[in-house]
Amino acid sequence: MSNSEQSTVRVSLDTPGAVGSAPGMDVPVGYAQARSYWRGVFHRVLRDRVTIGCTLVLGLLVFLAIAAPVLPLIDPDVANSGDRLLPIGSPGHLLGTDELGRDMLSRLIHGARLSLLMGVGPVAVALLVGGVLGLTAGYLGGRTNMIIMRITDVFYAFPSILLAVAIAGALGAGITNALVAITIVFIPPITRVVESVTTQLRSMDFIDAARASGASTFSIIRTHILGNVLGPVLVYATVLVSVAIVIAAGLSFIGLGASPPEAEWGLMLNTLRQSIFLAPWISLLPGLMIFITSMCFNLISDGLRSAMDVRY
């Protein structure tokens, strides 16, 4: 990806003066002090308002999710049949109540705990497993590559949601099984991204130079491959988090993920769907949360990509 761009744009700044042994001549006037690649990325992200805004929204959500037990919220599981489907802005229930009279604000915040976990958890594990598989396949190449990538291809034959449903269905309902199912679904695409970047790097001369210096495979991967793979993979992983949240919500919706009375956005969407004509706005709230969260992860991913995409 980024490497092909790097190698095609090769601007030669050589002038007789610039390479001579007079060191003073080498630095262009007004030359900014070199800073590390990641610090440069950080500075570019800071200038990107959309990415910063999305990060703030997600940060707030994560904070609320973590602090939910200590926040002055009504117990999310206490039902009150007298206060069913109260509209948004009702006294005592800022975002109204659901079909069993439970406080929506409290349930949405508590639901964020589960939904975020199901978004980030599988991606993190898949990143680890897929990363190792992709690095192995890409670096070793040949037969190893063929075996790993052909197995990966098998998973590509199914749409990701269908695969998740199939795996979760086979394992049985429950949050843990849903997490496992989503993780398995994400390992192949991450493997593929890591493999393609690694394969590209593998053919570059600096890897040969490192091999020629007698370095072990492990230390070459750690020093020379990992740093170059991390960027594109991180971008991809943030997209996957949003996909994971949607799949998790989908699994809960069809009864393969969280089960009542747990607060989880997908499950809430399912139970509230029967009330969509009575209280449309209330029923849309969990969907809105899913939309906002997944949108934020997507936009952050876009921002990261453009920040990392340095044209040399």
Added chain:
Amino acid sequence: MTAAAPHILSVQRLQKYFPVRSGLLGRASAWVQAVDDVSFEIAAGETLGVVGESGCGKSTTGRLLMRLIEPDAGQIRFEGKLVGRDLKVSDLRRSMQMVFQDSYASLNPRLAVADSIAFGPQTHGMPRERAIGRARELLGMVGLEPSQFERRYPHELSGGQRQRVNFARALALDPKLIILDEAVSALDKSVEAQVLNLLVELKKNLGLTYLFISHDLNVVQYVSDRVLVMYLGKVAEVGPVDAIYGAPQHPYTRALLDSRPSMDPEIRVEHPPLTGDPPNPINPPSGCRFRTRCPHAEAVCQTQEPDLRPAHGAPGHLVACHMRRAGSGHSQAAPLVRFGDREPSR
């Protein structure tokens, strides 16, 4: 350098065929004969230039010597020790280093140049602080002020500066032999001259030996003590630089030298000395591989493969051509039995 100097590197019958895979199972359906039966020696302290058209196996030879590619056959001896038996590949790589053509691709874009240079010593157990100190020292040696350059990234350097960093990296392990694979070919002419002078200076100061791979005949003539001419994976001619440039024996060498534009505007090249592309190395011509483009090709060139034999003239000058072999059957070859000729009659 004289031929009496001990050989630092001796290569015997080096061979590498690359499979051309096709079909579902990826079976090799053909072989690219990249390097075929290549033998040569390098004396300690000399520079051996390797020339040839692109695709003739120059770079593959370099990579085979470094064991970046595994050879199919052949023996490599470094300082008399057989690589793989008497000398471990990892030890070979400490005493032999390589500099590549693409100065950008040969540096990790995410590492500051001092870290790139220090990587080699660090993998051999040098503590980081000392390795960075050594990197600074090396940067100074290749003409880059350490305080200004050590924290820079490859994209912040010019091509010439990057290639200097690559030299510094190659020097970091105190090698005895450096393979320069088109190391100056991508640079501007003015920068190229400076970098070449740096190379010559480093060689003198550090007592290095170079294997200088290039397609640029003028540059090779400038830096080399001996020259090896390759054609389609084979050695066509090898000898002292003055003999190769002054009295080329192989028609291919002659054609290569004739293809250089003359410095004298009065001397014009009327006919292109060499036409067409080199034949496909997948199915090289039978007999002499150069015969399809050789103006002197005869029947014997098609049936028999010429081997490297001493050419008359300078000592150490070898050529693989039927015209130069007495009794080969070529009309321009010397008659079979002559006084002082040790040709066995067939």
